[in-house]
Amino acid sequence: MAQQAPETAGANEDDDRIVVTGSFIRGTPEDAALPVDVFTADDLAEQGVDSPLEFIKELPSVGASLGDTNQFSTDAQGFQGVGSLNLRGLGPQRTLVLVNGKRTIQSPGSGFVDTQLIPLFALERIEILKDGAAATYGSDAIAGVANFITRSNFTGVEVQADYNFIDGSDDNYSISGLVGLELGDDANLVFGAGWQHRSELGTFERDFVNVGYETNPSAYSALATPGLFAATYFDTTTGALDTRIARDVGCEELGGTIAIGRCYFTYVPFDNITEDEDRYQVFGQFTADLADNIRFQVDGMWSRSDLESLNYSPAFPPTQGPRGSGFVSAFTTSPNNPGVSAFLDQVGLPQSSAALPLVAVTNVLYRPFGFLGNPRDPDRGAGTGFASNDAWRISGGFDWDINPSLRLEVDGTYWESRRTFFAPGIVGSRLQAALNGFGGPDCTGTTPGANGCQYFNPFVNAGPGNGTYNIDNPFYVPGAENSEELVAWLQVPNGTREYEQQVVLDLVLSGETGIEFSGGPLAFAVGAQVRDNEYSTRPLNDESNVDINPCFIEGDTSCVGTSTEGVGPFIFLGGSRPARLSQSVYAFFGELNAPITDRIELAAAIRFEDYGDPIGSTINPKGSLRFEATDWLTLRGSVGTTFRGPLASNVSPNFVTALEGFTAAGGNYKSKDIFGNPTNLEPETAFTWNVGAIFDAPLGGADLTFSVDYWSIDLEDRITTTPGNAIASLVGNNQTTGTLPVDCSSPLVNLITFSGNQCIQGTTTGLDISRVRTDFVNGPDVKVSGLDFALNVSVPVSDNATLSFGGNAVYNLEYKFDDFVVQDVVVLEAYDAVGLGNYFRDPNTVPEWRANAFANLRFGPFNARYSLVHIDGVTDDRCVNADGSFRDPCFSTADGQGTNFGVESGSYTQHDLALTYDLELAGADLQVQAAIENFTDAEPAEAQLPLSFNPFIGNAIGRNYRLGIRARF
Numbered sequence: 001m002a003q004q005a006p007e008t009a010g011a012n013e014d015d016d017r018i019v020v021t022g023s024f025i026r027g028t029p030e031d032a033a034l035p036v037d038v039f040t041a042d043d044l045a046e047q048g049v050d051s052p053l054e055f056i057k058e059l060p061s062v063g064a065s066l067g068d069t070n071q072f073s074t075d076a077q078g079f080q081g082v083g084s085l086n087l088r089g090l091g092p093q094r095t096l097v098l099v100n101g102k103r104t105i106q107s108p109g110s111g112f113v114d115t116q117l118i119p120l121f122a123l124e125r126i127e128i129l130k131d132g133a134a135a136t137y138g139s140d141a142i143a144g145v146a147n148f149i150t151r152s153n154f155t156g157v158e159v160q161a162d163y164n165f166i167d168g169s170d171d172n173y174s175i176s177g178l179v180g181l182e183l184g185d186d187a188n189l190v191f192g193a194g195w196q197h198r199s200e201l202g203t204f205e206r207d208f209v210n211v212g213y214e215t216n217p218s219a220y221s222a223l224a225t226p227g228l229f230a231a232t233y234f235d236t237t238t239g240a241l242d243t244r245i246a247r248d249v250g251c252e253e254l255g256g257t258i259a260i261g262r263c264y265f266t267y268v269p270f271d272n273i274t275e276d277e278d279r280y281q282v283f284g285q286f287t288a289d290l291a292d293n294i295r296f297q298v299d300g301m302w303s304r305s306d307l308e309s310l311n312y313s314p315a316f317p318p319t320q321g322p323r324g325s326g327f328v329s330a331f332t333t334s335p336n337n338p339g340v341s342a343f344l345d346q347v348g349l350p351q352s353s354a355a356l357p358l359v360a361v362t363n364v365l366y367r368p369f370g371f372l373g374n375p376r377d378p379d380r381g382a383g384t385g386f387a388s389n390d391a392w393r394i395s396g397g398f399d400w401d402i403n404p405s406l407r408l409e410v411d412g413t414y415w416e417s418r419r420t421f422f423a424p425g426i427v428g429s430r431l432q433a434a435l436n437g438f439g440g441p442d443c444t445g446t447t448p449g450a451n452g453c454q455y456f457n458p459f460v461n462a463g464p465g466n467g468t469y470n471i472d473n474p475f476y477v478p479g480a481e482n483s484e485e486l487v488a489w490l491q492v493p494n495g496t497r498e499y500e501q502q503v504v505l506d507l508v509l510s511g512e513t514g515i516e517f518s519g520g521p522l523a524f525a526v527g528a529q530v531r532d533n534e535y536s537t538r539p540l541n542d543e544s545n546v547d548i549n550p551c552f553i554e555g556d557t558s559c560v561g562t563s564t565e566g567v568g569p570f571i572f573l574g575g576s577r578p579a580r581l582s583q584s585v586y587a588f589f590g591e592l593n594a595p596i597t598d599r600i601e602l603a604a605a606i607r608f609e610d611y612g613d614p615i616g617s618t619i620n621p622k623g624s625l626r627f628e629a630t631d632w633l634t635l636r637g638s639v640g641t642t643f644r645g646p647l648a649s650n651v652s653p654n655f656v657t658a659l660e661g662f663t664a665a666g667g668n669y670k671s672k673d674i675f676g677n678p679t680n681l682e683p684e685t686a687f688t689w690n691v692g693a694i695f696d697a698p699l700g701g702a703d704l705t706f707s708v709d710y711w712s713i714d715l716e717d718r719i720t721t722t723p724g725n726a727i728a729s730l731v732g733n734n735q736t737t738g739t740l741p742v743d744c745s746s747p748l749v750n751l752i753t754f755s756g757n758q759c760i761q762g763t764t765t766g767l768d769i770s771r772v773r774t775d776f777v778n779g780p781d782v783k784v785s786g787l788d789f790a791l792n793v794s795v796p797v798s799d800n801a802t803l804s805f806g807g808n809a810v811y812n813l814e815y816k817f818d819d820f821v822v823q824d825v826v827v828l829e830a831y832d833a834v835g836l837g838n839y840f841r842d843p844n845t846v847p848e849w850r851a852n853a854f855a856n857l858r859f860g861p862f863n864a865r866y867s868l869v870h871i872d873g874v875t876d877d878r879c880v881n882a883d884g885s886f887r888d889p890c891f892s893t894a895d896g897q898g899t900n901f902g903v904e905s906g907s908y909t910q911h912d913l914a915l916t917y918d919l920e921l922a923g924a925d926l927q928v929q930a931a932i933e934n935f936t937d938a939e940p941a942e943a944q945l946p947l948s949f950n951p952f953i954g955n956a957i958g959r960n961y962r963l964g965i966r967a968r969f
Contacts, residue, residue, distance in 0.1 A: 021101070021127040021147040023136060023603065024508050024525035025593045026407075034624060034638060035692060035709050035788065037061075037128040037808070041151075044120070046856065046865050048914035048931035048962055050162050050174060051196065052115040052148075053083040058869050060810040060850040061130050061144075061788065063089025063843065064952040072661070072669075072946045078421055080387045081277055081305045082107045083116035087130060087143035088713065088784060089815065089843045094644060096133065096141035099148050100299060102506070105391045105415045108498035109535050109649040111140070114417070117303035117391055119281040121160055121176035121194045124151040130788060132688030132713065134642035135605040135622035138529065138587050142642040142686050142713070150299060152287050154180035154190050162929075162964040166957055168205030169274070172198045176281075187288035193281065200276040200309070202380070203947065204269045204468060206956060208939045211948050213257035213264055215901045217893045218667045219946045220257065223317035223327060224265030225370030226250050226460045230329070231349050232360040242356070245364065246347040250460040250475045254371035259894040265370045267313035268946050269468045270382040273956045279305045290398075298396025303389070310385035314369035314377075315426055315491065316572035319671050322429040322553045325567070325770035326755025330428075331458075333361040334436040336448060339457035342477045346461065363435075363458060368426055368490070368571075372463030372473065375487050381467040383424040383491070391417035397506070405521070406511035413504040422495025422540050425570040429553040430490050431456065441489045454486045494573045495540045505530045510591075519595030531585040535648050538578040544568075546575040564757060566655065566673075567771070574657025574671055581648035586610045599628035611645040615683055618643040632697035636709075639689040646683065646719055650776045652676035660840060661946075663878060664728040664766040666738025667891075672724045677776040684778065687714040692788070702795040712785040720779040723820055724772040725840040726828040727751055736878075737892065738766035747825055779842075780818035780830070787811040800860045807853030807868075815846050829882065836877040837905065837943060837950060845952040847872035847907075861918040866911070871953045873907040873941055891944055901948075905941035908954035910934045929964035933957075 022034040039055070049055045056065055066084040084092035092112035097104060099118065107114040126148050133141040157179050164172035176194030183189055203209045213220050222228075226248030233242040251263035258264070285299035321330030333340065335358040344351055344358075352358035373381015397411030433439055434456035437448025445451025461477040508527035515522040539545035543554065546566045551559035554569040568575035589607035596602060603624045610617035622640025629635055655675040661667045692709030729735075731746045743749070744759035753771040754764050792806035812834045820828035833846045849872040856865045879890035879900075889898025914931040933955075940954025949956055 021098075021145055022129045022131065022133055023591060023593070023605075024510055024527065025523045025591055025603075026510065034636070035130045035690060035707075037130070037790070039126045039128075041123050041125065044123075045927070045929065045966070046863055046914060046916060047854075047867060048912065048929065048933065050120070050164070050962070050964070052118050052120055055126070056083065056085050056115060058852055059128065060808050060852060061087055061128065063087070064845050065092065079107065079110070080275055080310055080421075081116065081307045081389060082110075082114045084112050085115055085146050087128075087146070088786075089846055090143040090713065090715070090784065091843065093647070094140065094142040096137050096145045097148070098145060099301075099393070100150055100395065101147060102395045102411060102413045103502065103504050103531070105303070105393050105417050106500060106502070107389065108417050108419050108500035109537060109647070111647045114389060114391070116279060116305055117281070117301075117389065118148050119150075119176075119192070119194055119283040119301060119303070121178055121281075122150045122190070122192055122283040122285075123148055125149050130709075130711065131638055131690050132622070132640055132642040132686060134644075135607045135620045135640050136589065136591065138607060138609050139585065139644045142644055142688070142715070150283070150285055151178070151180070151190060152285050152297065152299075153188055154178065155182055155188070156180055157969040158966065160964065160966045162962060165961040166199070166201060167960070169201040170199035172196070183288075187286070189284070189286050191284040193283070195281075196279045198274055198277040200272050200311070201274040201957065202269070202311075202468075203271050203273055206273065206958065209268060209273070209948050209956075210266070211901070213259070213266070214893060214897060215899055216944060216948050217264075217891060217899070218661065218944050219268045219948060220264040220266045221317055221367070221668065222262045222264055222365050222894065223367045224251070224256065224263045224365070225367060225372055225458065226254070226256070226263050227366030227370070227458065228262055228364045229333075229343070229366070230362040230364050231344065231358060232362070233350075233352075233356045234359050236355055236357070241359070244349060246349055248343065248460050249346045250371070250473060253474060254460075254466045254471055255469055256371060262365060262894065264894065265367070270311060270313055270373070270380060271947075272311045273947075275307045275311065276309055277305060277307045279303070293401035295399040296396070297399070298394065300392070300394040302392040304391070305389045307387040310387060310423070311380065312383035312385055312423055314372075314374040314381050314383050315367050315424075316383075317367040317669075318428070318571040319770045320428065320552055320567060320571060322432045324552060324757050325564070325753050326768060327365075327770070328755060329362050329364050330571070331363040331366065331432055331435060333363060333458055334448065334455075335359065335361055336437065337361070337435065337455050337457065338449070339455070339459040339461055339480055342461040342480065343459040346475055366458065368431060368456075368458065371466045372460065373467045374491075375463070375482055375484050376491075377467075379467060385421075385423040385495075386493070387419070387421045389417065389419050391415065402511075405514075406509070409506070409508045409510070411506040413506075414502070416499070416501035419498045420495070420540070421498075422493035423573060424491045425494035425543075425573040426491045427543055427554050427569045428571045429569060431571065434486060434490060439489065440486050454483065456486060456490065457482055492543050493540055494544045494570055494575070496537050496544070496576055497540060498535075498537045500533065500535045503530075503532045517594060517596050519597045519599070519601065521595075523593040525591040527589055529587040529589075531587075533583045533648060534580075535582070536578075536580040537576065537654075539576050543570070544575045545577065547577050549575065564753070567753075572659075572671065574673060576656055577654045579652050579654045581652055583648040584612060585645070601626040605640075609643060611683070615645045618683065618685070632695060634694040634696070635692070636694065637689070637691040642686040642688055644684050644719065646681045646776070650676055650719060651678045651681050653678050660724055660772070662725055662728045662769060662772065663736055663840070664732025664734075664738065664742070665769045666736070666767060668738060668767065670769055671771040673771055673773050674721055675773065675775045681719065681776055682717055682778050684715060684717045684719045686716065688712065702793050705790075705792045707788075707790045709788040710785070711788065713783075715782040715784070717778040718780065718782055719776065720842060721776055722774045722779075722822050723828050723841055724774045726820065727774070727822065728769055728772050730825070730827050732766040732769070735766050741765055742768070747823060748827070780820050782818075783814060783816045785813045787813065797857075802858045803856070804858075805853075805855040807851060809849065809851035811849055812846055815843060817842070831877075835872070835874055836880070837874045838877055839943070839945060841877070845874055845950055847874055847953065863916045865914045867914070868912075869910045871908045871941075873905045874950070874953065876903045876905070876944060878944075879903045902942040902944035905943055905950055905953060908938060908941050910938055910955060911936050923969065925968040927966040929962070929966065931962040932959070933962065934959050
C-alpha cells in the first residue's frame with residue numbers, strides 16, 4: 001500500500017508533494033524509495049479496528065507488544081494500560097513513534113511511546129516505515145518509524161460510537177466526536193474528544209487458562225493458605241521439644257491440589273485477562289495561512305488512562321521476612337493466637353496442656369492470603385492495585401516558502417507524562433507483629449490482642465470460602481475473620497509516581513539546489529534538532545522508599561552498608577529510591593535526493609547527534625536507491641547505520657524490582673533487582689540494510705501490486721539487562737526442580753541472595769534463591785534478518801462494485817545472539833531466537849511466520865471485509881538442550897509426574913468479518929458498522945506460563961461482536 005498513500009490533509013491543492021515518513025524532502029508517495037506501509041482511517045474502519053493496540057497487534061512486522069494485562073512477564077510489569085509498538089521484535093525503545101512527524105508522549109522512564117494515548121478518532125492515516133531511520137530522525141529509529149497523521153483540514157461534525165460484546169465481561173464501549181471549522185478563507189480548526197471503556201475479563205472466564213496442576217504446574221505455588229505449619233510442644237516428662245508438621249485443612253475443598261504433602265495454590269483465578277480500564281482523549285489542531293507563503297500549524301492533545309482496580313494474587317508469597325531472606329519458616333505465629341486452637345483441632349494435633357504445652361507455631365510454607373482470598377475484595381478476593389497515566393502534548397510551528405524552491409520549517413514540541421502505579425504489598429515486620437497479637441493501626445499497648453492491638457489469623461478457619469469460585473469453606477469458624485482494617489494496615493500500596501517531560505526544537509531547510517538531472521532537480525534538506533528530557537521518580541510512600549526503609553524490618557537502618565541494604569520491608573516486592581534525571585541531545589543532519597534519470601533515484605542522509613558526557617556523540621549515514629527497471633518492476637534498496645544512547649533511567653544509580661519465575665527455583669516467582677549503570681554503559685549501534693522489488697501492473701483488468709523486501713539489522717553493544725534467569729540457572733547447576741543443591745563456589749554467586757543470606761555448599765537449594773541481581777549493560781551483538789511480502793489486487797466487478805484482496809507477511813530468517821558474558825563467565829550461550837518462545841530471555845517470542853490477509857467487496861454503499869491473522873507456533877526454549885535435543889518430559893510436578901504442555905505452542909489463526917453500510921438520514925451521512933472478531937473462537941497458543949497461553953500468539957478474549965455507528969454532518 002506504500003504506493004497508494006492518500007493526499008496529506010493540509011497539503012496545497014496544486015502541489016501533491018508531501019513529506020513521506022523517512023525523509024524531510026518533499027516528494028510524492030509514488031516516488032518513495034523506502035518500504036512504507038500506509039493505513040487510512042477508512043481502512044481501519046473497514047477492518048473494525050477501534051484502538052491503536054488492536055491495529056498494532058495485527059501488523060506482521062511487529063514483535064511482542066505490551067497492551068493487554070500480562071503481569072507475569074517481566075517486560076510488562078508496571079505497564080498495565082500502556083500500549084507499545086515493537087517493530088522487528090527489537091524492543092519498543094527501538095521504534096520511533098511520531099504524531100504528525102514530531103516526537104510524542106512516552107510512558108515515563110520507559111523510552112517508548114504509549115500508543116494508547118493517541119486519539120484514533122482524529123487520525124487520517126498511519127505510515128509505518130520498516131527501515132532504520134536514525135540518519136533522519138535520530139535515536140530510537142533503529143527498527144523503523146510509525147507516524148500517526150491527524151486530519152488537519154477536516155470540516156463538519158463526525159460522531160462515532162462502538163459497543164463490543166465479550167462473553168464473560170461487562171463488554172467494551174466507546175464514543176468520540178470531532179468538529180472541524182473553516183475560519184475564513186485561510187484557517188481551519190479541528191477539535192474533538194473520545195472515551196473508551198474496557199471491562200474486566202477474569203481468567204476464570206476462559207477454560208484454556210485453568211488447565212490444572214498436573215498439566216501446567218507453573219500456575220501453582222506451594223506457598224499457600226492453607227499452609228504448612230510446625231507445632232512445637234515442650235514435653236515436660238522428657239524435657240525435650242516435640243515438633244509436629246501439619247498441613248492446614250481445606251486444600252482440595254477450596255480448589256487446590258495436594259502433592260508430596262503440600263497444598264499447591266493457584267493464584268491465576270484471581271487475576272484478569274483484561275483489566276477494567278477507562279481512557280479519555282482530547283485533541284485539537286489549528287492551521288492558518290498567515291500569508292501566501294507562510295503557514296502556521298499547532299496541534300495539542302490531552303490523554304488519560306485509569307485502571308483503578310488491577311487484580312493480583314490475594315497476597316504475594318514471602319521471599320523474605322523480618323529476620324532475613326528466604327521463604328521457608330519466614331514467619332511464626334504466637335501459640336496464643338486465637339486461630340491456633342481451631343487449627344489444632346482441625347488437623348488433629350493436641351491442644352496445649354500443662355503436660356504438653358505448645359511453645360511455638362512456625363509458618364513453614366505459607367502466604368498470608370490464599371484460597372480464602374483477600375478480605376478487602378469481597379467479590380473476587382484479589383489483591384488490588386492501581387495505574388493511571390496522565391499526559392499532554394503541544395506541537396506547532398511555521399512553514400515558510402522562502403521562494404518556489406526553498407522552504408523553511410521551524411517547529412517546537414513539548415510533552416509531559418505522569419504515571420502513578422502500585423501493587424499491594426505486605427510489610428513483613430507488620431505481619432509478624434500481627435501474628436503475635438500486635439497488629440493494627442491503633443495498637444498502643446503491650447498486651448497482645450488488647451488496647452487496639454489485633455491478631456492476624458493465618459489459618460483456613462479465618463474465612464467463609466473461595467469467592468472467585470463461590471466455594472464455601474467447611475472449616476470456617478465464624479468470628480475468626482481478619483478485619484479489613486487490619487488487612488489495610490498489613491498490605492499497603494507499593495509503587496511509584498513517575499514524571500517525564502520533553503522539549504524538542506526542530507529546524508529544517510529544504511528545497512531544490514538548482515542542479516538539474518534528467519529526472520529532475522537535486523533536492524536537499526538540512527536541519528538541526530534539540531531534545532531535552534527531564535525524568536523523575538519517587539516512591540509512593542515511606543514504606544516503598546528504601547532511603548527511609550532500606551532493611552527487612554520497617555524503620556530499621558542497621559543494614560545500611562551491608563549486602564542487604566535496599567531489600568526493603570515488603571515480603572515480596574521491592575522498594576525504590578527517589579531520583580531526578582536529565583538528558584539533552586543536540587543533532588545536525590542533511591539529506592540529498594538525486595533523480596539521476598526518470599528511472600533512477602539516489603538519496604543520501606547523514607546525522608550528527610551528541611548526548612554529552614559520558615555517552616558521547618555519533619555520526620550516522622544512510623543511502624538509498626530506487627530503480628524503475630521497467631514500467632511494472634521497481635527495485636529499491638537502502639543501507640545505513642543507526643545509533644541509540646542509553647536512557648537517563650538506564651544510567652541511574654537506582655534500581656527497581658521485578659518478578660520472574662526462575663527455572664532454577666522450580667519456576668517459582670522470585671524478586672529480580674534491576675540496577676542502573678552510571679559508570680560504563682555505552683551507546684548501541686546498528687548497521688541496517690534493505691533490498692526489495694515492487695511489481696505493479698494491470699493483470700487481466702485488475703490492478704496488482706506485489707512487493708518483497710529482504711531486511712537485515714546488525715546490532716552491536718545492545719543496551720540490555722543481564723539475564724537473571726540464566727544467572728540463576730548457572731549458579732543452580734542448570735536444575736529445573738529447585739530441590740537440588742546450588743553451586744556456592746560459582747563466580748556469580750554474589751549476584752544472588754539466598755535464604756538466611758548465606759549459601760551453604762550441599763545444603764542450599766534452588767528453592768532458597770530469594771533475589772537475583774541484574775544490571776543494565778552493553779550485551780551481546782545481535783543479527784536480525786527476514787523477508788517482507790505484500791500483495792494488493794483490485795478487480796472491478798461492475799460499474800459500482802470492486803473486489804480487492806491481498807495481505808502482508810513477514811518471514812523471520814534469523815535472530816541470532818552472541819554469547820552473553822557476565823563477569824567473564826558465559827551465562828547464556830549464543831542462540832537463534834526464531835521459532836522459540838524465549839519466555840525468560842530476549843527478545844521474547846519470535847514466530848517464524850506472521851501474516852495477515854483480506855478480501856474486501858465494495859458494492860455501492862455496502863462493504864464487506866474478511867480478514868485473517870496468522871501467527872506461527874513456537875517451541876519452548878527451556879526444553880531445548882545445548883545439543884539441540886529435547887528434554888522429555890520438559891516439566892515436572894512436585895511429585896515427579898511429567899508434562900509437555902506448551903512445549904510446542906501450536907499456531908494461531910484468527911478470522912474476522914466486518915460489514916459497513918453507508919446511508920443518508922436526516923441530512924447526515926451515516927455508516928452502520930458490524931463485526932465478528934475471531935468468529936471461529938480460536939484459542940491462543942499454549943505455553944507453560946501461569947496463564948497457560950502465550951499472550952503474543954493469539955487473542956485470549958475469544959469470539960466477540962462489535963456494533964458501531966458513525967455520523968457525519
